[in-house]
Amino acid sequence: MKPSLLLALVCTAVLAVGARAYTSEEPEPLLEKVREYAQKATAMVKNALTTVKESEVALHARQWLADNTDLAKQKLSWLREQLVELWKKKEAA
Template structure:
């Protein structure tokens, strides 16, 4: 979940709780409800991130990246050399 979505949910919760408050002296109740909602939303996001990080797909992706990091570095070095050679062949004005 992106931070902007979480921020939008928090703002929406504040508006909803604020609309439900009947009197101005209930601001403490509103604040507590918003704090509870934010705590629940934070826990839900943490759980979701943990689930994604521990998923088999994420583990496979990390293994693939670590296994292929050297190959990617070699390809980037070769591309850099090719671009340098191309730059040398380009006529100057």
């Protein structure tokens, strides 16, 4: 689930609960509770993203991409050379 969607759902739930308990005399405490819940949800999402970013799987994936970037560049260069040669042969014919 996307973090932004999770945050939106949490905020919607908080607003729905707050709206149910809303009284016209006390709007400020409701807004403060919504702010607190939003801050807590944001902190939880940031923590989860940091955990995922620093996970062993993510580290291995970044290392694999770094290691294989040069190989991919070499293969693309070889393919480009082959296409240039093929193009030259086609023009000569």
